[in-house]
Amino acid sequence: MVSGQSAAQRYEHAIRLGVDYVEFDVRKTKDLVSVVWHDDYTVSGRLINQFSYGDLTEELGAEALTFDEMLDIAAGKVGLHLDLKEGGYEAEVVSRVRARGALDGLVITSGDEVVLAIKQQFPEIRAGLSLGDELAGAPPWVKLRARLSEAFPHVRLQHCKADFVAVHQQLADFNVLRYCERHALPAWVWTVDEEPALQRFIADPRVTTVITNRPELALQIRKARS
Numbered sequence: 001m002v003s004g005q006s007a008a009q010r011y012e013h014a015i016r017l018g019v020d021y022v023e024f025d026v027r028k029t030k031d032l033v034s035v036v037w038h039d040d041y042t043v044s045g046r047l048i049n050q051f052s053y054g055d056l057t058e059e060l061g062a063e064a065l066t067f068d069e070m071l072d073i074a075a076g077k078v079g080l081h082l083d084l085k086e087g088g089y090e091a092e093v094v095s096r097v098r099a100r101g102a103l104d105g106l107v108i109t110s111g112d113e114v115v116l117a118i119k120q121q122f123p124e125i126r127a128g129l130s131l132g133d134e135l136a137g138a139p140p141w142v143k144l145r146a147r148l149s150e151a152f153p154h155v156r157l158q159h160c161k162a163d164f165v166a167v168h169q170q171l172a173d174f175n176v177l178r179y180c181e182r183h184a185l186p187a188w189v190w191t192v193d194e195e196p197a198l199q200r201f202i203a204d205p206r207v208t209t210v211i212t213n214r215p216e217l218a219l220q221i222r223k224a225r226s
Helices: 007-017 053-063 067-074 090-099 112-121 140-151 154-160 169-182 195-203 215-225
Strands: 021-028 034-036 079-084 106-110 126-131 164-168 187-190 207-210
Touching: 007 021, 007 067, 007 215, 021 067, 034 067, 034 090, 067 090, 079 090, 090 106, 090 112, 106 112, 112 126, 112 154, 126 154, 140 169, 164 169, 169 187, 169 195, 195 207, 195 215
Parallel strands: 021 079, 079 106, 106 126, 126 164, 164 187, 187 207
Antiparallel strands: 021 034
Protein backbone atom coordinates (compact mmCIF):
# COMPACT_ATOMS: atom_id res chain seq x y z
CA MET A 1 0.00 0.00 0.00
CA VAL A 2 1.04 3.62 -0.57
CA SER A 3 -0.22 6.04 2.07
CA GLY A 4 -2.06 9.14 0.90
CA GLN A 5 -3.38 7.50 -2.26
CA SER A 6 -6.95 6.59 -3.06
CA ALA A 7 -7.96 2.98 -3.61
CA ALA A 8 -7.96 3.53 -7.38
CA GLN A 9 -4.51 5.10 -7.30
CA ARG A 10 -3.06 2.21 -5.31
CA TYR A 11 -4.30 -0.31 -7.84
CA GLU A 12 -2.98 1.80 -10.72
CA HIS A 13 0.39 2.02 -8.96
CA ALA A 14 0.56 -1.77 -8.50
CA ILE A 15 -0.20 -2.33 -12.17
CA ARG A 16 2.59 0.05 -13.18
CA LEU A 17 4.99 -1.89 -10.96
CA GLY A 18 4.34 -5.01 -13.00
CA VAL A 19 2.47 -7.29 -10.59
CA ASP A 20 0.97 -10.51 -11.94
CA TYR A 21 -2.46 -9.90 -10.40
CA VAL A 22 -4.40 -7.28 -8.53
CA GLU A 23 -6.46 -8.77 -5.73
CA PHE A 24 -9.79 -7.23 -4.75
CA ASP A 25 -12.85 -8.24 -2.74
CA VAL A 26 -16.36 -7.76 -4.09
CA ARG A 27 -19.49 -7.18 -2.03
CA LYS A 28 -23.00 -5.82 -2.63
CA THR A 29 -24.57 -2.72 -1.12
CA LYS A 30 -28.20 -2.52 -0.05
CA ASP A 31 -29.14 -1.15 -3.46
CA LEU A 32 -27.19 -3.96 -5.19
CA VAL A 33 -24.15 -2.01 -6.34
CA SER A 34 -21.06 -4.22 -6.54
CA VAL A 35 -18.26 -2.57 -4.59
CA VAL A 36 -14.63 -3.34 -3.88
CA TRP A 37 -14.14 -3.60 -0.11
CA HIS A 38 -12.25 -6.12 1.99
CA ASP A 39 -13.94 -6.12 5.39
CA ASP A 40 -17.48 -7.05 6.39
CA TYR A 41 -17.85 -3.68 8.10
CA THR A 42 -16.82 -0.07 7.58
CA VAL A 43 -14.98 1.81 10.33
CA SER A 44 -18.36 2.96 11.68
CA GLY A 45 -19.25 -0.67 12.39
CA ARG A 46 -21.98 -1.04 9.77
CA LEU A 47 -22.16 -3.94 7.33
CA ILE A 48 -21.62 -3.04 3.69
CA ASN A 49 -25.04 -4.45 2.77
CA GLN A 50 -26.68 -1.99 5.17
CA PHE A 51 -25.54 0.97 3.04
CA SER A 52 -26.89 2.38 -0.16
CA TYR A 53 -23.99 3.09 -2.48
CA GLY A 54 -24.50 6.84 -2.06
CA ASP A 55 -24.26 6.56 1.73
CA LEU A 56 -21.26 4.25 1.44
CA THR A 57 -19.32 6.71 -0.72
CA GLU A 58 -19.97 9.44 1.85
CA GLU A 59 -18.35 7.30 4.54
CA LEU A 60 -15.51 5.81 2.50
CA GLY A 61 -14.54 8.87 0.51
CA ALA A 62 -11.48 8.13 -1.65
CA GLU A 63 -11.65 4.47 -0.63
CA ALA A 64 -14.96 3.99 -2.43
CA LEU A 65 -14.60 1.94 -5.60
CA THR A 66 -17.19 0.04 -7.61
CA PHE A 67 -16.53 -3.25 -9.36
CA ASP A 68 -16.99 -1.57 -12.74
CA GLU A 69 -14.49 1.15 -11.81
CA MET A 70 -12.06 -1.58 -10.80
CA LEU A 71 -12.49 -3.21 -14.20
CA ASP A 72 -11.89 0.16 -15.87
CA ILE A 73 -8.56 0.31 -14.05
CA ALA A 74 -7.36 -3.26 -14.46
CA ALA A 75 -9.20 -5.31 -17.08
CA GLY A 76 -6.87 -6.32 -19.89
CA LYS A 77 -3.82 -4.84 -18.16
CA VAL A 78 -3.14 -7.38 -15.41
CA GLY A 79 -4.50 -10.60 -13.98
CA LEU A 80 -7.70 -10.15 -11.96
CA HIS A 81 -7.83 -11.98 -8.62
CA LEU A 82 -11.40 -11.56 -7.44
CA ASP A 83 -12.10 -12.69 -3.89
CA LEU A 84 -15.86 -13.09 -3.88
CA LYS A 85 -17.13 -12.47 -0.36
CA GLU A 86 -20.75 -13.45 -0.95
CA GLY A 87 -22.62 -15.91 -3.11
CA GLY A 88 -25.57 -15.45 -5.43
CA TYR A 89 -24.09 -13.21 -8.10
CA GLU A 90 -21.32 -15.37 -9.51
CA ALA A 91 -22.74 -15.23 -13.04
CA GLU A 92 -23.03 -11.44 -12.87
CA VAL A 93 -19.39 -10.83 -12.04
CA VAL A 94 -18.20 -13.32 -14.66
CA SER A 95 -20.43 -11.64 -17.26
CA ARG A 96 -18.97 -8.23 -16.47
CA VAL A 97 -15.41 -9.48 -16.78
CA ARG A 98 -16.26 -11.27 -20.03
CA ALA A 99 -17.74 -8.04 -21.42
CA ARG A 100 -14.32 -6.41 -20.91
CA GLY A 101 -12.58 -9.23 -22.78
CA ALA A 102 -10.58 -10.12 -19.67
CA LEU A 103 -11.92 -13.58 -18.82
CA ASP A 104 -8.61 -15.33 -19.56
CA GLY A 105 -6.95 -13.34 -16.78
CA LEU A 106 -9.65 -13.96 -14.16
CA VAL A 107 -9.08 -16.02 -11.03
CA ILE A 108 -11.74 -16.27 -8.32
CA THR A 109 -11.26 -17.31 -4.69
CA SER A 110 -13.99 -17.88 -2.15
CA GLY A 111 -15.60 -20.38 0.20
CA ASP A 112 -16.76 -23.88 -0.67
CA GLU A 113 -20.22 -23.17 -2.06
CA VAL A 114 -19.25 -20.15 -4.14
CA VAL A 115 -16.31 -22.05 -5.66
CA LEU A 116 -18.64 -24.96 -6.45
CA ALA A 117 -21.13 -22.60 -8.11
CA ILE A 118 -18.35 -21.08 -10.22
CA LYS A 119 -17.01 -24.46 -11.35
CA GLN A 120 -20.49 -25.77 -12.17
CA GLN A 121 -21.42 -22.72 -14.25
CA PHE A 122 -18.00 -21.78 -15.62
CA PRO A 123 -15.64 -24.78 -15.50
CA GLU A 124 -13.07 -22.92 -17.58
CA ILE A 125 -12.50 -20.29 -14.87
CA ARG A 126 -9.77 -20.96 -12.33
CA ALA A 127 -11.24 -20.96 -8.84
CA GLY A 128 -9.47 -21.44 -5.53
CA LEU A 129 -10.76 -22.49 -2.13
CA SER A 130 -9.89 -19.95 0.58
CA LEU A 131 -8.56 -21.48 3.79
CA GLY A 132 -8.01 -19.63 7.05
CA ASP A 133 -11.07 -17.44 7.48
CA GLU A 134 -11.53 -15.43 10.67
CA LEU A 135 -13.30 -17.44 13.39
CA ALA A 136 -13.39 -14.87 16.18
CA GLY A 137 -16.19 -15.58 18.61
CA ALA A 138 -16.80 -19.14 17.41
CA PRO A 139 -16.98 -21.91 20.04
CA PRO A 140 -13.72 -23.84 20.50
CA TRP A 141 -15.13 -27.03 18.96
CA VAL A 142 -16.19 -25.10 15.85
CA LYS A 143 -12.72 -23.60 15.52
CA LEU A 144 -11.09 -27.00 15.92
CA ARG A 145 -13.31 -28.63 13.32
CA ALA A 146 -12.74 -25.77 10.88
CA ARG A 147 -8.97 -25.78 11.31
CA LEU A 148 -8.80 -29.54 10.83
CA SER A 149 -10.84 -29.26 7.63
CA GLU A 150 -8.33 -26.66 6.43
CA ALA A 151 -5.23 -28.63 7.38
CA PHE A 152 -6.68 -31.73 5.69
CA PRO A 153 -8.80 -30.19 2.91
CA HIS A 154 -9.25 -33.24 0.66
CA VAL A 155 -13.02 -33.64 1.21
CA ARG A 156 -13.67 -29.93 0.77
CA LEU A 157 -11.61 -29.73 -2.41
CA GLN A 158 -13.32 -32.78 -3.87
CA HIS A 159 -16.71 -31.26 -3.09
CA CYS A 160 -16.14 -27.80 -4.56
CA LYS A 161 -13.83 -28.88 -7.43
CA ALA A 162 -11.34 -26.10 -6.69
CA ASP A 163 -8.31 -25.74 -8.95
CA PHE A 164 -6.03 -24.52 -6.17
CA VAL A 165 -6.01 -23.40 -2.54
CA ALA A 166 -5.53 -19.88 -1.22
CA VAL A 167 -4.31 -20.29 2.34
CA HIS A 168 -3.64 -17.82 5.15
CA GLN A 169 0.06 -17.64 5.88
CA GLN A 170 -0.42 -18.81 9.48
CA LEU A 171 -2.00 -22.03 8.22
CA ALA A 172 0.27 -22.62 5.24
CA ASP A 173 2.80 -24.66 7.18
CA PHE A 174 0.13 -26.55 9.10
CA ASN A 175 0.05 -29.40 6.55
CA VAL A 176 -1.57 -27.37 3.75
CA LEU A 177 1.61 -26.88 1.72
CA ARG A 178 2.58 -30.51 2.25
CA TYR A 179 -0.87 -31.54 1.03
CA CYS A 180 -0.59 -29.34 -2.05
CA GLU A 181 2.83 -30.72 -2.87
CA ARG A 182 1.64 -34.33 -2.58
CA HIS A 183 -1.35 -33.67 -4.82
CA ALA A 184 0.38 -31.34 -7.31
CA LEU A 185 -2.07 -28.61 -6.34
CA PRO A 186 -1.11 -24.94 -6.71
CA ALA A 187 -0.93 -23.04 -3.42
CA TRP A 188 -1.48 -19.30 -3.03
CA VAL A 189 -0.56 -17.75 0.33
CA TRP A 190 -2.19 -14.62 1.83
CA THR A 191 -1.63 -11.91 3.11
CA VAL A 192 2.15 -11.78 3.49
CA ASP A 193 3.57 -8.34 4.35
CA GLU A 194 6.58 -8.89 6.62
CA GLU A 195 9.89 -9.13 4.77
CA PRO A 196 11.13 -12.39 6.35
CA ALA A 197 7.84 -14.10 5.50
CA LEU A 198 7.90 -12.71 1.96
CA GLN A 199 11.44 -14.00 1.53
CA ARG A 200 10.42 -17.43 2.77
CA PHE A 201 7.23 -17.91 0.80
CA ILE A 202 8.63 -16.50 -2.45
CA ALA A 203 11.50 -18.99 -2.12
CA ASP A 204 9.19 -21.94 -1.35
CA PRO A 205 8.70 -24.03 -4.52
CA ARG A 206 5.34 -25.24 -3.22
CA VAL A 207 3.95 -21.70 -3.34
CA THR A 208 2.89 -20.44 -6.77
CA THR A 209 1.54 -17.03 -5.76
CA VAL A 210 2.06 -14.73 -2.78
CA ILE A 211 -0.62 -12.14 -1.97
CA THR A 212 0.73 -9.00 -0.31
CA ASN A 213 0.03 -5.36 0.44
CA ARG A 214 3.70 -4.61 -0.33
CA PRO A 215 4.07 -5.32 -4.05
CA GLU A 216 7.24 -3.27 -4.47
CA LEU A 217 9.08 -5.29 -1.83
CA ALA A 218 7.75 -8.60 -3.15
CA LEU A 219 8.84 -7.79 -6.69
CA GLN A 220 12.29 -6.73 -5.45
CA ILE A 221 12.67 -10.05 -3.62
CA ARG A 222 11.52 -12.03 -6.63
CA LYS A 223 13.86 -10.15 -8.95
CA ALA A 224 16.81 -10.72 -6.63
CA ARG A 225 16.12 -14.46 -6.74
CA SER A 226 15.84 -14.67 -10.54
